[in-house]
């Protein structure tokens with residue numbers, strides 16, 4: 004008998020499919036488009052990880068299935084090759100990132116990804132560090148700038164002193180740099196931001212319109228953090244000034260016994276009394292060097308010497324400044340209600356401040372009462388419940404002009420600037436000459452908002468600030484190849500050391516100007532790659548990165564599968580970019596991912612695989628011993644796709660043995676002339692139904708279990724296993740084991756590719772369950788479960804039940820008063 008040699012088989016069919024373009028979809032003429040998207044990898048130096056094989060393997064199995072169901076499946080793959088990950092690795096191994104990326108992408112593609120038997124369309128691939136790609140990343144920046152969505156502002160940003168760059172929120176984990184573990188500090192820098200906050204409400208509202216899991220939606224919601232409340236003005240005692248606070252608990256205002264303002268609050272300087280100036284300024288300079296996480300974790304503060312008046316009970320209350328109030332949220336000031344806010348409570352205990360209960364229900368000697376209750380010590384509002392009081396007090400505040408109702412979002416604008424080398428240069432030019440011009444043709448106020456004429460407004464935006472976008476026809480701004488590309492230090496980018504790069508003529512006045520030397524955040528590269536795939540290679544026809552007819556036909560993707568770790572920022576950023584491009588008229592949809600499903604992680608020895616733990620499983624050795632089919636099926640069999648599981652050597656051998664059995668069985672049956680038996684026919688139709696239903700929901704592990712059950716059954720019933728039945732099995736196996744199934748298909752005498760077969764239909768009458776399991780209870784308690792013929796009468800089931808040894812032990816010597824039967828499900832005995 005011919006032996007099963009997976010590696011040879013895989014090599015052979017890989018070449019045949021490539022040559023015959025078996026998986027190729029003509030994007031222009033395809034009739035039934037289905038865009039199956041998965042998150043593209045960053046081409047790390049280590050090569051593909053088994054986690055990738057798991058992620059892509061599952062997504063691609065689904066793609067194969069959709070193809071067999073009659074869709075023209077477009078399944079592109081690319082590389083997220085710009086960014087700090089690649090750059091840090093390049094620095095570590097001492098190789099230029101450009102060179103490194105050339106090598107790693109080639110290796111990923113040719114040695115690994117192309118060996119998986121996936122539907123990947125390499126003619127529509129993107130590599131984000133290619134000029135053909137980042138030309139358009141820069142183009143997007145320019146469009147956002149023109150629309151007023153890319154702005155420059157000074158902001159306190161998280162800074163990693165070791166990586167020497169600003170960090171995105173996601174790159175800061177518990178106050179430390181995610182890449183190198185150094186404590187992050189805060190720095191004031193002028194940076195480019197995308198105004199994602201303009202879209203906060205839409206990012207929230209649109210969640211209702213898309214098919215994502217509730218967990219992912221909740222993560223987005225929490226990140227956006229909509230918070231409804233009120234702003235209240237507290238007069239500063241003995242002055243004309245007011246401090247505006249933001250609260251979500253207007254109901255507790257009578258319990259505000261002190262105020263806290265952020266150390267960077269602009270009013271601080273005005274109100275600090277003379278004797279306190281020195282201490283306060285020392286405190287502030289310390290606060291500035293801490294990260295947000297550190298600031299909120301420890302409650303330290305200092306009295307300013309000033310007092311405010313609680314506008315409701317007219318009591319004089321001290322004003323503190325403290326770390327835990329953030330300058331960047333709300334109004335940067337709070338009314339502190341120690342009785343009902345734990346942070347305020349701890350602060351009050353530490354500095355011996357009054358704690359006044361205003362919501363009944365708690366005991367306040369150990370901690371704040373943050374729960375529900377009715378108002379006390381609150382004058383005319385006493386007796387109201389919390390929710391009602393919030394409403395009444397907010398109304399009172401508005402009517403008496405003490406403040407107003409407001410909504411705040413925790414979402415911050417997207418910090419785009421990176422003082423690093425390995426990214427797309429931000430395509431902007433700064434002209435000092437223009438910046439100093441007197442704008443006599445209109446006032447700044449007019450310029451800012453009132454100008455209707457889009458063109459004039461753009462020109463004005465630039466003239467006011469001196470910043471101009473690079474003319475679109477001159478894109479890309481090519482990243483120069485630098486020998487010394489290492490990070491330089493606070494606010495200094497490697498590109499600023501290159502005079503030829505820096506020097507440029509102003510696009511408006513023609514004087515000597517300077518290029519922006521920061522590059523953009525790598526999250527921008529990956530925020531739009533999926534929009535680009537269908538249009539790859541179409542640039543001659545288009546003034547945007549999107550070919551109109553192809554985009555209309557293929558976008559947005561029908562399915563997006565990726566890791567949970569990207570369920571917040573990557574998804575949020577691409578949603579924002581898509582919305583902005585929609586509003587600018589470049590796309591006709593607002594939401595990028597109609598359907599998103601997260602897969603889980605494969606662990607090893609119970610822990611997340613990571614280099615530092617030394618428990619990363621390299622797929623190569625398995626690819627060359629067992630082959631891709633076994634490795635992929637094994638990974639998908641470990642557990643539910645959204646729960647993952649633990650990798651094990653022994654279990655992968657088990658999957659290999661299963662495929663070997665399929666092989667052996669085929670070789671035996673191939674020669675036989677058995678006719679199909681009725682029982683095996685039933686099993687086959689059940690298999691088709693169950694696998695089809697499971698694949699629709701990405702339930703790969705249970706699908707594979709069904710395949711195994713069928714093969715077990717077939718072994719035992721070989722006499723009824725016909726050639727045709729086995730062919731059907733091979734077709735159902737195809738999405739999971741593309742290589743083996745193709746080989747078997749041909750062994751069974753078929754021509755053409757198994758992957759061009761339609762997904763088989765099952766006969767409904769054959770898959771109806773004929774046996775059901777009935778739960779047996781005695782006096783309402785679960786005691787047993789029995790399998791019986793479907794639709795048996797109560798009498799017949801009763802006889803079977805009473806025959807069971809287990810049940811006898813409960814009924815012996817007892818009187819059966821009555822029985823209750825819920826057909827096909829439950830049998831209850833009432834005994835006494």
Ligand code: ANZ
Nearest residue numbers: 230249250251252255327328329332333335340343344
């Ligand atoms: C009084 C109060 C009483 C509060 C109470 C809470 C409980 P979210 O839900 O996150 O919006 N706060 C407001 N601005 C802040 C800032 N810049 N830094 C730190 N804390 C700030 O939280 C809103 C609540 O967080 C606000 O409501 C305010 O404290 C605090 F029993 O006001 B609250």
Ligand code: ZN
Nearest residue numbers: 434437509512
């Ligand atoms: Zn100029």
